[in-house]
Structures are given as C-alpha cells and as structure tokens.
Amino acid sequence: MNYIKLIFCFSAFLIPIFLFYSASSAHPGQTFEVNVDWLPILKSPTDSAEIVGNLKRGDKVTAFKEQAGWLQTYYQGREVWVLSKHLLPMEEQETFLIEGLLVGYTIIIDPGHGGKDPGAIGSNGVLEKDLILNSSLKIAETLRQAGANVILTREDDSFVSLKNRVLIGNKHNTSAFISIHYNAFSESYVGGFSTFYNQSGKDLAHHIQTALAAEIPLRNRGISPGSFTVLHESNFPAILLELGFITNASEVATLQTESYQEQVARAITIGLIEYFWD
Numbered sequence: 001m002n003y004i005k006l007i008f009c010f011s012a013f014l015i016p017i018f019l020f021y022s023a024s025s026a027h028p029g030q031t032f033e034v035n036v037d038w039l040p041i042l043k044s045p046t047d048s049a050e051i052v053g054n055l056k057r058g059d060k061v062t063a064f065k066e067q068a069g070w071l072q073t074y075y076q077g078r079e080v081w082v083l084s085k086h087l088l089p090m091e092e093q094e095t096f097l098i099e100g101l102l103v104g105y106t107i108i109i110d111p112g113h114g115g116k117d118p119g120a121i122g123s124n125g126v127l128e129k130d131l132i133l134n135s136s137l138k139i140a141e142t143l144r145q146a147g148a149n150v151i152l153t154r155e156d157d158s159f160v161s162l163k164n165r166v167l168i169g170n171k172h173n174t175s176a177f178i179s180i181h182y183n184a185f186s187e188s189y190v191g192g193f194s195t196f197y198n199q200s201g202k203d204l205a206h207h208i209q210t211a212l213a214a215e216i217p218l219r220n221r222g223i224s225p226g227s228f229t230v231l232h233e234s235n236f237p238a239i240l241l242e243l244g245f246i247t248n249a250s251e252v253a254t255l256q257t258e259s260y261q262e263q264v265a266r267a268i269t270i271g272l273i274e275y276f277w278d
C-alpha cells in the first residue's frame with residue numbers, strides 16, 4: 001500500500017537507516033536516489049568534515065533538512081550530511097519502513113471524548129469522537145511500525161474521564177502524550193489545524209505542527225499554550241491536536257478521507273522522530 005512512505009532500513013545492524021522529512025524546498029517525505037558511484041557521508045555540511053560512511057549508486061536517502069547544497073539525513077543513529085547535487089529526487093510510490101526509529105519511546109495517544117461524550121457534531125452529522133477514534137488507531141498503528149510503545153487511553157467507543165487519561169500517562173514512563181481532537185465553531189467558514197501544549201510540551205508541539213503543516217492541506221493555525229485538563233495536569237510533554245474543523249463542510253469532507261487520515265498519522269510519526277532525534 002502506498003500508505004506510509006517512510007524510511008527504509010535494511011536490517012538492524014551495520015546498515016544505514018535513512019530518514020525522510022521535508023526539506024524547506026523539497027516536498028514532504030521526499031526521497032532521493034544516489035546517482036554517483038561513491039558518495040561520502042559527512043559529519044557536518046562542509047567538504048572538510050569527517051567522513052563517517054559512504055553511499056553507492058542507487059542507494060536511497062530521505063532528507064530531513066536542506067542547507068546550502070547539502071541534505072541532512074540520519075546514519076547509524078546520528079545526524080549526517082550528503083551533497084545534494086549527487087542525489088536525484090525519486091517518485092512517490094516508493095514504500096519504506098520506519099522500523100526501529102521510535103524504539104524505546106512510550107507514546108500515549110489520547111483519543112478525546114468517547115461513549116456518552118460525542119464531542120462536537122460535524123456539519124454532515126459525523127461525531128467528533130468517531131473521527132477521533134479512527135485517526136487515533138491509525139496513528140497508533142503507524143507509530144508501532146516505527147517501534148514505539150504506544151498506549152491508547154481508549155481503543156473503542158468508551159468513556160474515559162479526563163483525570164483517568166492523565167493517570168494513564170503518569171503510570172508509564174511517558175515520552176510524549178498526544179490528545180487527538182477535531183475542532184468546531186459556530187461560523188462554518190472557519191477551518192485549519194492547531195496544536196496546544198503544556199509546560200514541557202512546547203518543543204513537541206512545534207515539531208508536530210511543523211510536520212503536519214508539511215503534510216496536510218489545511219490552514220496552519222499555529223501552536224499555543226493550552227489549559228485543557230489533559231495538558232496542565234500532566235507532568236510529561238503533552239500536546240492536544242485539533243486536526244481540522246468538522247463544522248466546515250468542505251473541510252470535514254477532507255478530514256474523512258483515507259488519505260487525510262494517512263497524512264496525519266505519517267506527520268505525527270515524522271514529527272515525533274524529529275522531536276526525539278533533534
């Protein structure tokens with residue numbers, strides 16, 4: 001399936017792991033192929049930097065950053081650079097796996113509302129809680145493919161109190177807590193996505209919002225501190241995502257597509273990898 005275009009990872013040892021991410025001028029998830037016989041992998045983006053490995057023709061690289069003719073990727077768990085002039089952009093259909101890049105991290109995915117609490121009601125009748133659950137299960141699946149230990153605060157249409165959601169986070173060695181919501185407003189033209197964060201979650205919010213902005217076709221409403229219970233009672237980096245307005249008729253149609261749901265799952269995974277690896 002063309003569902004996650006991620007990274008490739010040949011095997012657990014010796015073999016390079018290359019990450020993907022959108023460079024400012026490249027489009028999201030852009031992957032490149034090496035078109036020279038030998039391409040050194042350097043520790044920093046200068047010709048005189050230490051060589052830490054090499055790539056051969058046909059190897060694939062996905063860039064995290066682009067800087068003055070250099071592309072940044074990851075190699076054996078560290079940030080490295082390669083000259084971009086020897087890389088050709090690849091077609092989108094390549095399928096990669098992000099095996100292992102989130103191993104050792106416990107991510108709490110908190111699907112908002114549920115059970116007797118439907119959340120907001122969309123302009124087409126969709127319930128926020130249902131769309132949230134669909135998104136959350138997909139996000140969890142993608143994060144698990146990257147090796148994360150994922151805990152959902154609800155996995156079905158059950159009611160979980162806000163206190164209990166925080167308690168679930170506190171019970172584990174939580175690396176990041178991500179609450180999933182959709183937004184609503186009385187004026188149907190209002191749209192876009194935003195991220196709210198707690199005291200220790202600003203950097204996490206920044207990475208996730210940036211990754212989302214690169215992937216999803218909605219207006220970027222930015223990040224801001226939030227006073228939601230799941231945020232201010234958490235003692236770990238916690239964010240709350242509002243992934244679009246279900247009260248906006250054209251926006252909700254987008255939100256309900258499979259491709260939007262996939263983009264969200266991929267963006268959150270990318271954002272977390274960037275956050276932890278930065």
Ligand SMILES: [Zn+2]
Nearest residue numbers: 112119181182
């Ligand atoms: Zn909500």
